[in-house]
Amino acid sequence: MDSWQTGRFLYLALLAGALLLWLFVENRDSLGTKMKQMAAWVLIFLGVIAAIGLWSDIRQTVQPRQAIFEDQNRIELPLQADGHYYVTLGINGVNTRFVVDTGASGIVLTGDDARRVGINEADLAFYSQAMTANGAVRTAPVRLEQMTLGPITDRNVQAFVNAGEMDTSLLGMSYLQRFSRIEIANGRLVLER
Incomplete structure (x- = not known):
């Protein structure tokens, strides 16, 4: 004290x-x-x-949580009280929470999440930009060795680390388009591959 x-x-x-x-x-x-x-x-x-x-x-x-149906390669995400869908993915073996953002073109990690998943801050080069509702922000392109969502594993996935302030990492369309079915109905977001 x-x-x-x-x-x-x-x-x-x-x-x-x-x-x-x-x-x-x-x-x-x-x-x-x-x-x-x-x-x-x-x-x-x-x-x-x-x-x-x-x-x-x-x-x-x-609070409702994401449901994983391994036998069907299906994930169901409940709509949260703030009107967003959140998903927890394993990034390089570390559970990381993302907000699903269909308006984002890529996967964008916060600086804190990037450090937690083993990305060395000294190796980042913030030479690219992303346009957000608040204007342009600097980003650094990175490769994620492994992304895991239930039974689904993707390797060598391109992502970006945001140089600005951001509360939660974003899961954008570059990842969502890997699914064969995306459906939003009855307060649930369904992802199938």
Whole structure:
């Protein structure tokens, strides 16, 4: 805990102490009832804090995930709450999350994802450009040794590393066109090869 957090904690503790002191002084005649009410509010507060702390676990349980049907070479991706389809691919053996972007012509990795999959940043040459909704961004062409999606493996796949800020890597048409069937229906994106 740094000094800023310590100061904030002490301020909140002092404020809570002052409020409790005021509560006891103002309501000394009905102190038993007030203690019950305060205990109920403390339990509500702790419940909210627990729900916030466990939200990532709850979301992983409730949120629909990609389904892989190996015997059919089919992958089904559920539509997420933000209106996008996401897919997790193995890039050089590292699970990497992509947003499916039919408006992107290629596969574009964020700088962080590129480092995670073993691309040396010093070897990148940002001499190409990509046009985005926010304007031109510099990109560096790379070759991905292996891309795996369920039972499907592709080798020596061309991709780009984005020099700009990007939250999630993009899976564009250069990869999607490798599938014999792409269908969007009933909140699911189906990929078959």
